[in-house]
Amino acid sequence: MSIACCLPVVECVYCLACARWACQHCFHTGGYDSETWGLASPNEFEPVPRLCRLILAVYEDDLEHPQxxxxxxxGIEPRWVVHRKTYEHTGGHAPTYLLYVDHHHSDVVLAVRGMNMAKESDYAVLLDNSLGQRRFDGGYVHNGLLKAAEWLFDAECDVLRDLLERNPGYTLTFAGHSLGSGVVAMLALVAVHNRDRLGGVERKRVRCFAMAPARCMSLNLAVRYADVINSVILQDDFLPRTDTPLEDVFKSLVWVPDVVLCIQLAMPFMWKVPYRHVYT
Structure with a gap:
């Protein structure tokens, strides 16, 4: 049998194997995690649309003239924006974010945007991880996301403490989407462990709303901080429900098409090789 004749078969087998892996690891498992959960009350769900809009506002260049x-x-007051930090300010240590004091809802909010596909620094944060690499409070967390959260906390804890002292009784809310949701989940852990640096704010006043979060901490930590971290997932959204580490998903998205493309590009040249039999 010729090598050229084997190539289409090899390519098909390879593609089928990749599809089988994707079905097993990305779609089948993790789909029924919330099957037995109760419904959220109106009061529990109330902050979600408001915080989603605030996260979306991080993407704007000018809140006075949004695009x-x-x-x-x-639904926000530009005059209540404390400051906004771009990639030039963060130096690639964390995604861009916005600090806002919502006086209508007595809430100090730090909102972090989702992954910017054009920024290498966001990929660096995402891919900086390996299973069991980083321990935290008796569990395991995503290394890159925790480093980003620690950098962000060090950069903003003095400002947050000042805002909480000037607005007694206000809650402290971390909100983020996608990559930002992983950062704010880690940020909530760091904040709870360093409440003294925030003026001794009570744990019950610290909240996190992670929109479409990746799995970034071990189960024991997720249970222990369930009173602080709220995961918001739209039905069967793929990334939050898969048990495959997020960095592995993105690595697959990068290398699988490359391999298939290389095989396809090589096909015309392979068909032109002289007919040869391969004997065993």
Whole structure:
């Protein structure tokens, strides 16, 4: 049998194997995690739309003249924005974020945007991980996300403490989407462990809303901090429900198409090789 004739078969087998792996690891497991959960009350769900709009506002260059605002706007007061940090400010240590004092809801909010596909620094944060590499409070967490959260906490803890002291009784909320949700989940852990640096704020006043979060901590930590961290997932959203580490998913998205493309590009040249039999 010729080598050229084997190549289409090899390519098909390879693609089928990749598809089987994806089905087993990305779709089958983890899909029924919330099957027995109760429904959220109106009071529990109330912050979600408001915080989603605030996260979306992080993407804007000018909140006075927004380009991507949904109908009705973001529902925020630009004058209550404490500051915004871009990639130039973070130096690639964390995604861009916005610090906002919501006086309507007595809430100090730090909102972090999702992954910027054009920024190498976001990939560096995501891919900086290996199973069991980073321990935290008796469990395991994503190394790159924790480092980003620690950098962000060191950069903003003095400002957060000042805002909480000037607004007694306000809650402290961390909100993020996608990559940002992983950062704020880690940020909530760090904040709870360093409440003294925030002026001794009570644990019950610290909240986190992670929109479409990746799995970034071990189960024992997720249970222990369930009173602080709220995961918001839209139905069967793929990334939050898969048991495959997020960095492995993105690595697969990078190398699998490359391998298939290389095989396809090589096919015309392989068909032109002289007919030879391979004997065993």
């Amino acid at each position: 991507w605002a949904p109908p009705g706007g973001y």
